[in-house]
Amino acid sequence: MAAPSMLLLLLGIAAVCKAATGVTRCTSTFDCQWGTQCCQKDGEPWSFYWYYNGGTFSDSDLGTCGALGQEGQICFATNSYDPCTCATGLMCCPSVEPVDPPPGWPSGFPFRAHTCQRGGDPYACI
Numbered sequence: 001m002a003a004p005s006m007l008l009l010l011l012g013i014a015a016v017c018k019a020a021t022g023v024t025r026c027t028s029t030f031d032c033q034w035g036t037q038c039c040q041k042d043g044e045p046w047s048f049y050w051y052y053n054g055g056t057f058s059d060s061d062l063g064t065c066g067a068l069g070q071e072g073q074i075c076f077a078t079n080s081y082d083p084c085t086c087a088t089g090l091m092c093c094p095s096v097e098p099v100d101p102p103p104g105w106p107s108g109f110p111f112r113a114h115t116c117q118r119g120g121d122p123y124a125c126i
Contacts, residue, residue: 025065076114
């Protein structure tokens with residue numbers, strides 16, 4: 001009986017600590033509050049950063065749940081597995097300006113990036 005009680009106590013302490021810091025580590029926007037937060041690292045969606053920088057799943061490489069994508073920020077790319085929701089009034093659309101592919105991207109393989117933009121073709125945006 002002591003083991004389940006201890007486990008519940010530890011889980012409670014972990015929840016309080018997480019709430020106190022307000023920082024949630026993530027590997028996907030799905031780890032965050034959907035529609036109000038985005039999983040980012042260095043101003044890019046985490047899934048883009050992870051591939052781009054050869055990241056791992058160690059704590060130092062994890063993203064942080066934070067603000068939604070701002071105008072001009074990458075919100076999705078060929079190598080992303082989850083889009084970053086853009087802030088109110090912005091849509092995640094194909095980038096007008098070219099975005100350099102990650103180092104080691106296979107030559108001849110198309111690389112497409114989406115950025116948070118005002119307006120855009122709703123059929124091309126995600």
